[in-house]
Amino acid sequence: xxxxxxxxxxxxxxxxxxxxxxxxxxxxxxxxxxxxxxxxxxxxxxxxxxxxxxxxxxxxxxxxxxxxxxxxxxxxxxxxxxxxxxxxxxxxxxxxxxxxxxxxxxxxxxxxx
Ligand SMILES: [Zn+2]
Numbered sequence: 001x002x003x004x005x006x007x008x009x010x011x012x013x014x015x016x017x018x019x020x021x022x023x024x025x026x027x028x029x030x031x032x033x034x035x036x037x038x039x040x041x042x043x044x045x046x047x048x049x050x051x052x053x054x055x056x057x058x059x060x061x062x063x064x065x066x067x068x069x070x071x072x073x074x075x076x077x078x079x080x081x082x083x084x085x086x087x088x089x090x091x092x093x094x095x096x097x098x099x100x101x102x103x104x105x106x107x108x109x110x111x112x113x
Pocket of ligand 1: 048055056057058059060068069070071
C-alpha cells in the first residue's frame with residue numbers, strides 16, 4: 001500500500017500528474033489487462049513505465065525507500081477511479097445476469113381445477 005504524505009512536495013506534483021491521467025499510456029498484457037502505465041516525464045517525449053510498486057524515474061532509483069511522484073500519481077488516479085460510481089448499465093447488466101442464473105422461487109402459472 002502506498003502511503004500518501006500531503007506534506008511531501010512530491011504530493012502536489014503527483015496531484016497535477018493524476019489530473020492528467022487521461023493522457024497516460026496504458027501498457028497491456030496479451031489478455032488486454034493493464035499491467036503498467038506510461039506517465040509523461042518532464043523531459044518532452046519521454047514516459048516512465050509505472051506500476052504500484054515500481055517506476056523507472058531517476059528520483060525512484062535515487063531514493064528507492066520513498067514513493068516517487070509518478071507512483072503517488074498512479075495511487076491517486078486508482079483511488080479516484082475506485083470511488084467513481086458505476087454506470088447504471090453495468091449495474092443493470094450485473095443484476096440481470098444474477099437473476100437469470102437463479103431458479104424462480106414461485107411460479108406465476110395459476111391453474112384452476
Ligand atoms: Zn517515478
